Amino acid sequence: MTLDECSAIYQNRIVEFSASLTQKKKTINIISNLRLVVAVLFLGAVYLTFSTTPFIYAAALLLVAFVILVQRHAKLFAEKVHLENLVTINQLEVRALKGDIAGFDAGLKFVDGSHAYSHDLDIFGDGSLFQAINRSNTLDGKNTMAQRLTSPLPSAEAITEHQEATKELAANINFRQHFQAAGKEIDEQPLDRQELLEWLQQPSILFDKSYFRLLLIALPALTLAAIAGAFFITSLKSVAVLLALTQWAFLGTYVKRVNAFHEYISRKKNILEKYAHLLHYLQQETFQTPVLKKLSAQAADAGVNVKALASLVSSLNARSNAMTTLVMNSLLMYDLQCVYRLEKWKHVHAAHLKVWLDAISETEVLCSVGTFAFNHPGFAYPIIDKPLSIVAVGMGHPLILENECVPNDITLGTEPSILIVTGANMAGKSTFLRTIGVNLVLALSGAPVCARSFRCPIITLRSGMRTADSLKDHQSYFYAELNRLKTIMDELRSDRPLFILLDEILKGTNSTDKQAGSIALVKQFVPHPCLAIIATHDLALGDLETEYPRQVKNFCFEATIENDQLSFDYKLKPGLAQKMNATFLMRKMGIIPKD
Known part of the structure; x- marks a missing residue:
């Protein structure tokens, strides 16, 4: 397609x-x-x-x-x-x-400058990967999507299962869109889900009192019988009044707790109906892949049960009507009946509600990835392998339009494991680092990647590309960068395999110090189990290939200046960059005089 x-x-x-x-x-x-x-x-x-x-x-x-x-x-x-x-x-x-994704949630609330890679790779924010891929509507669905993009799936088996589920959903546009449309109907407040789950943990008012089950049947029955009998036996009128007052006496005993109970649960009717609608779509669909079968099984009967909960809440809400309160509480112990039935529902289904809500969130995430796969039919599903190696053929950035994207091949790992990438300004070094980083994030989340083929291990991703200072933490830019590098080295020294992306190391110091520090840092990477790509303008780092010919390899992005015009082909080439463009551009823009 x-x-x-x-x-x-x-x-x-x-x-x-x-x-x-x-x-x-x-x-x-x-x-x-x-x-x-x-x-x-x-x-x-x-x-x-x-x-x-x-x-x-x-x-x-x-x-x-x-x-x-x-x-x-x-x-x-x-x-x-x-x-x-x-x-x-x-x-x-x-x-x-x-290429216009402005109509989707940008995930701005997930932007975190301290995260190991999400800020550097534009995972969240305007024009981000989250904005391109997320189609979740529930708040927890969005949270789950954000977590999937910042915390990889735990195993190759899990990734493969999610790939299969994504393929099935990519081909099932009807289910995806109807499920998404039902999700768009939800007007969810930030605390709705949390309050529902907290309600499940609250102690019962009536249900744990065994005599109340009999009382809620017997007392209304006696009251109605007395009222009916009063038409034939006048003396039963006083009995009926006494029984009605008895019902009000019981309600008076519990009225404060009933009011608090109602206040807590009353606003959940509409959101419960919407949850039930989503669960109905999920449970009625027949799936073939294990992950989706499991989610559908978790939702079995959930739609009916959650809708029943919504109906019970609606019944309790009727007590807000003065006439209902007066008549129904006199005849049927209405408020206590509603509370008892809600607590009975909670007793039977409390253990399932979180599972049902989680099934909604996970399905939203899988539908999001399925839509992403459908929108990018040329993308490949990566192979998750054990060797510490990344091999990509025809790899491009997934957020660049197909007719504008320049693909590149790369083999990293076994030999060499560290790439030094040099090149002129705007030649594509930073975009290349983000390209491989974002594709790895996609690969480890079970999504297809922008490549003809992609092979990688389950590996921890760390980056240093946009380190910023912090007035709040009294931290300079340079100190923040050193902290990021220290974290990386601490993890490497604990023998944790890492994939490291660094762009212009030690920008906050003078050129001589920067060069010496950068070279020393790369040398620290060599003995540890890691893959690393370091983008730099400093050609001196290229000498490391001579010192470590098996571990370090030089690549570059070159600029071309012809007829006083600057151009780039954005193709990764072996060796060190030979052309720089800062002086040319300054002359071109009139910042400095031409020769």
Whole structure:
């Protein structure tokens, strides 16, 4: 499949969903008008009932019809919102294929300058890898996606299983988009999930009291029986009143705790219904790969049970109505019935709710990666190998458009394990470091990479490219860089294999000191189990290839100056760079005079 074919699929889906949306809006208008007509007829029938008794039957039928129309309207409106989300999703993907990912969450809250590599590699922020790949809508889904890009999967087996799941989802655009559209309906607050899980741990008010189960049946039954009997035996009126007061006495005993319980859980009805909707999509889909089968199995019956929880919360919310509180608590111990049933739900399903919510988050992440794979049909799934070696053929940066991306090959490990990359300003050194770093992040998260082939081990990634000073921590730029390098060396000395990316080491000191320190640092890498790429303008580091011919290799990006014009081919070549462009550019821009 080509990018044009991907775009055509999205365009066709926009047309299809837009047509369905137009029809749905027409149907909603018809139902709305019918509802209005039925309401007017109902009021008329009620009025006529006072003079002609048989109209009461017509009023009853019209009331039933009105309720059915209200329910139908609500269902149609939900379907309309879902279709609107599907149209939006496909419109955004068409733009994404053209390089415009501004419509997606940039993950700014995950930007962390102290992380081992995420800030250097543009994992988060505007124009980032997260913005390009994430399609999660729940807050925990986004958190899981961020974690996947900053903490690799634990084993080659796990990565392979996620690759298989990604392939299956990439081919299942219907499930991906319907699941994503359902997720877009969620208006989730930051503490919703946490508060739900905390509610599961709260001690019961009623459920752990065994006598309450009998009391909640017996007392309302006796009250209703006394009321019914009072029509025939006058003395039972006082008994009915006494039983109603007894119900209020029990509620009075627990009213503070019931109020606190209601306050805590009342706002969760809508979010629970949305969770149930997502779980319904997950459990009804038939998958073939182990990871997706497991998630679907975890969601089995979850949609029904979570929706039941939402209904129970809705029932408890009805106590906010004064008439409900007065009548229902007098007859049925309504508040205590609701609390008891919610606590019963919690007792039965508490152990499952977190699993169900985690299944939603993990599915969102896999759908995100599946969409990323679908949008990049030319990307390859990496092979995760044991040798300490990275071999890439036709590797490019995944965020550069295909027609602009210049691919490069690289073999790193076994011999040599350290590459010194020199080159002129803007020739592509930093982009190359980010290219291999981002592709490794993708590889270890189970995603396809921007390469014809890619082989790598499970290895810890460390970088030093954008170290910044910190006024808050009273830390200069140079000291911050030294701390980053110390962390890397401490890990190497503990025999932890690392993949190290460094761009212009020791920028915060003078050129002589920088050169001596950089050479000494690279020499420290040689005896340790690591792979390293060091980008530098300092050609003196190239002498290390002579000193360590098996471990160190020189590569470069060259600039070309022809007819007073500067150009780059962005191709990685063996050897040291021979051409620099700073003086040329300063003359070209009139900063310094031409010779």
